[in-house]
Amino acid sequence: MTFTPALALVTGASSGLGALIARRVAERGSDLVLVARRRDRLAELAAELRRRHGVQAHPVVMDLGRPGAGPALLAAMPEEVAHRPLDLVVNNAGFGLYGPLLGQDAERLEEMLTLNVTALTSITRTLLEPMVRRGHGTLVNVASTGGFQPAPGLAAYVASKAYVLHLTEALWQELRRTRVRVTALCPGPTSTEFFDVAGSEHGALGGKVTTPEQVVDALMTALDRRRLPPYLVPDLPNQVQAVAARVLPRRLTLGVAARVLKQG
Numbered sequence: 001m002t003f004t005p006a007l008a009l010v011t012g013a014s015s016g017l018g019a020l021i022a023r024r025v026a027e028r029g030s031d032l033v034l035v036a037r038r039r040d041r042l043a044e045l046a047a048e049l050r051r052r053h054g055v056q057a058h059p060v061v062m063d064l065g066r067p068g069a070g071p072a073l074l075a076a077m078p079e080e081v082a083h084r085p086l087d088l089v090v091n092n093a094g095f096g097l098y099g100p101l102l103g104q105d106a107e108r109l110e111e112m113l114t115l116n117v118t119a120l121t122s123i124t125r126t127l128l129e130p131m132v133r134r135g136h137g138t139l140v141n142v143a144s145t146g147g148f149q150p151a152p153g154l155a156a157y158v159a160s161k162a163y164v165l166h167l168t169e170a171l172w173q174e175l176r177r178t179r180v181r182v183t184a185l186c187p188g189p190t191s192t193e194f195f196d197v198a199g200s201e202h203g204a205l206g207g208k209v210t211t212p213e214q215v216v217d218a219l220m221t222a223l224d225r226r227r228l229p230p231y232l233v234p235d236l237p238n239q240v241q242a243v244a245a246r247v248l249p250r251r252l253t254l255g256v257a258a259r260v261l262k263q264g
């Protein structure tokens, strides 16, 4: 089947993976709610989606890095779509901080955890409820291959993504008997603005960098299936890394991560 949600919401839609997911979903004729802080970027993308695909696209300019993100987002839903059910929610907004934990700005660290962990949980809790009541809907939480193992140099970031991964896997099991689908999308290093924001170069993470297209193609293919796996790792080398991180001794994966990230 071709998955065509009537109405989808994507957080972090102003760049990178979120913007591409929004484009791919709009191509299929879905109306969209686009959430992020950069007003101009969202307005540009919304105009492009309306023009190219004739869909409704509504920007919601919001800083999700504050407590109560879920209820705040629900209250900010544009009037034109506020009465309509959401068929797809993509919890994608997030950022990383590269470098030793003790070298990081304390406020920025809290901002990251609030966005990556607290806001994602709040949005999940708030927007899943109506889906479960209706017995229909799909939730994608964007985690990372980093969520499979600790990583010196990205310690708090990958810990936040481990949270997203574990939360989503558990939720997958809790909702297994409903018709609501849940998955954690776990990209490996991908060429977006992520590394500029994190204060790192792609090279600092070593290995192969995937393109946003590779990641989003894998997501769209998975969404077309009736059932979603608890987590989804695009690209074979990243799949191998994820499995290895789950089966190898922690000391070994820590040592490898430290070498790759040039930390410790």
Ligand SMILES: NC(=O)c1ccc[n+]([C@@H]2O[C@H](COP(=O)([O-])OP(=O)(O)OC[C@H]3O[C@@H](n4cnc5c(N)ncnc54)[C@H](OP(=O)(O)O)[C@@H]3O)[C@@H](O)[C@H]2O)c1
Pocket: 011, 012, 013, 014, 015, 016, 017, 018, 035, 036, 037, 038, 039, 041, 062, 063, 064, 065, 092, 093, 094, 095, 096, 115, 142, 143, 144, 145, 186, 187, 188, 189, 190, 191, 192, 193, 194, 195, 197
């Ligand atoms: N690229 C990678 O290597 C990689 C790998 C694994 C996982 N991921 C995850 O993939 C997701 C998307 O990242 P990306 O690679 O596409 O990076 P990106 O291009 O930097 O996109 C991040 C998005 O999050 C939004 N955002 C950041 N802070 C926000 C806030 N406080 N409130 C609302 N929106 C906020 C940004 O929009 P505004 O700045 O306009 O608010 C932007 O749209 C993230 O969760 C990231 O952790 C990325």
